[in-house]
Amino acid sequence: MDIKSLQAISDAAIDETNDALREINLSLHNNPELMYEEHHAHKILTDLLEARGFDVERGAFDIPTAFKATYPPRDGAVSGRTASINLEYDALKDIGHACGHNLIATAGLAAALGAAAAIKKGKINGRIIAFGTPAEEGGGGKIKMIRAGAYKDLACNLMVHPMSDRSHNNAYSSTMCGSELNIEYIGKPAHAMAAPWDGVNAMDAVTILHTAVGLLRQQIMPSDRIRGVILSTGEQSAVIPERARARYCVRSASLARYRVLKQKFVNCLEAAALATGCELRTSWLPAYWDIRTNDPLADRYVHHVQRTDETSVFRSVLEQKYDRDCYSTDQGNVTYVLPSIHPTFVIHSPEGSVHTREFTAAAATDDAHRRTVAQGKAMAAVALEVLVDDAFAAEVKAQYDAMDLSAADDPFVQ
Template sequence: MAKCAYLLTCCLVLLTSSANASDVRRQDNDTSHVDAISDYVDSIYDDMWNISKTIHDNPELGFKEFKAHNLLTSFMEAQDGWNVTRSLYNISTSFSAVFEGSGDGPVISFNSEYDALPNLGHACGHNLIATVGVTGALATAKIMKGQNLPGKVILFGTPAEESLGGKVDMLEAGIFDDYEIDISLIAHPSNGPDTPYMRTFSTSRLDLEYYGKTAHASAAPYEGINAQDALVLAYNAIGLLRQQSQRTDQVHGIINSGGTSINVIPELSSASFQIRAKDDTDLDSWSARILKCFDAGAVATGTELNLTMRDNSYSAMLSNDILATSWSKYFTALGGRVPEPSLDRIKDQGGSTDQGNISKKWPSIQPQFQIYNENGSVPTGGPHTAPFEVAAGSKKSFDKALMTAKGLAGVAVDVLTVEGMLDAIKAELESSAASSDM
């Protein structure tokens, strides 16, 4: 009965909206823990700023985040009551930090990311994502200790989110299963409005080469097999295919090589592509159509195609409504604003994340929080641009990250203290999974 009552309450909250504005304030629900959470987070402000700034100023690529890994694990090892394990299951730059409550109870996990982008540094703001995870986990543990709450909070260090799928590796290694997590919390910076709902695409990536045969481009071109032509044909075929694609079908790629000399028929061309779609089912069908375009390039030119799908495809993010409602409640109590949920849940998708794979198995949210330059302006470019990298290192963005983390800690404390909430959260995920299978 408690589960049903809580689920009904959450559904009613999600359906309630303001008649006069697109933004909704949710301050009429219990936020009794918000002051204690906020006071504690404010007390560790300098430590968290050092973490964010140090990671931002020392960008490292996926699975090579050795400085960030050492910084975060050393810090957590110095915190009272935390048990830290470095390099989980031989994934060198992953880690876990575990805080045990007063007994058995919900297991709340936070994820921290800290990898950077090639040539762009922290243009996706993973220094802020790392900070949110650490801050949220510490604040949750502080409330657990102060109120003698049962349960467990776990901070996971999750490397290589950018393209390499560190969380997928951790998932397949059984890490999240073995730690018996109940929910998974994370947040992401953005140049758009604050929102509890991150809407992403399912995605996969591939690399390919066409092999042909060299010949003199003028004296005997007929003796050659042009690998560059094969790639151009495939590229154009994909361009034509877009007309018969769904709005949520995307494909983008780069040509890595197409030849070395203008007077020689190219014997090798290579490219890399990323394919995105609304969900895993659509991704499979859309990918099959894209792959035929690459086959066509080989058939038309007589080249040999070598195509390799990269490991670790990403699933679309599945946001849990009950968790989203809880975060919005705390975030607005802290002075934030969020969009009207019925529209927010169906906004356009964008980007991809390996948190999506986790969200299919465990209830999850990944709120997006708007960041700023030091002068208070919003960066002119979104994630993966140079202006965003600059903004990700500002104090104003850091302050917003802490506000977001306070909200996530509130979510965690709700799950730990509200009777029936965890059952309702899990029931929602089961219902969503059943709907997607129909």
């Protein structure tokens, strides 16, 4: 069966299931759950995928709210390629689905169901996997899944992310590589007037850190970011502060550049400890790497979005590529592991961008749902091309193989 017929089957299957998709979308939106607590989302998504014939592994990769849903189920006869799709569904504290992950899950679900229908009717020798990927908002769910081997031996991974119309449709979206850390300096208390020479001042250490980073900003690149807050120092003016705590984040345009910036920041951390005599304790969260878009996948994605939603407008490829977003996502890490994309698509949210209450409201509208379903159809179509078109699959793999991924081998940037 030719690719156009397969896409028609997929599109029709998604249209037929639109009522269920809308119900799931709103149910996710009305029940926002924080990272690693997405039990409702996990249940309704896996129940539907199972009812539609997928082989569903709940609580996959030792993460209670992750899943892996495969079509066709338990078919050892499949020797062809496997395409995969990521579904995010975690929300934000107090402001609900302000990042629109209900739409990401809906688009991914639509894509998985559409591709499965075409695999079945078209008797395709290939598989589609829908991954439930929890805890994007700070928990690094996909990083745990990568470490558990989730993405091994797959031909591609696809997902989309909504943005407000202050932003743009961007199939080649690029993000920052960064991490966050908790810092504690531990000194020694003393009477601040009677015997200050007996004390080791932890507040001084965090003051030196904040000052050193401020000066360092003169010598870093425009695309570098170091931001931080001092959480606590002391409470009594007559006591040399024993403990001081701070939280910082460090971000750069690429993993390779992040390695350089992180070392400069670590030097500031250690300099403050050395100057004051404090002990330094740090705990780094797993780094979210920058997105390395696979161009052939992105090219086809643009083609199919324009086919499924004539209101979608894209700028030139060059403009899309060089318009770097300053957010970070654990989908970036996935793009280092296999050929992947993370296109952003605009929903109508004139009053607020992502992570605002206004965007939460926009993520529930019928118009956002319509645009989301169009992304799902496009992802299904790209996945089907990867499964049935050997030349295209080879092109996708060749671009991935040509990338310099050496920075990813450095444990310092993990």
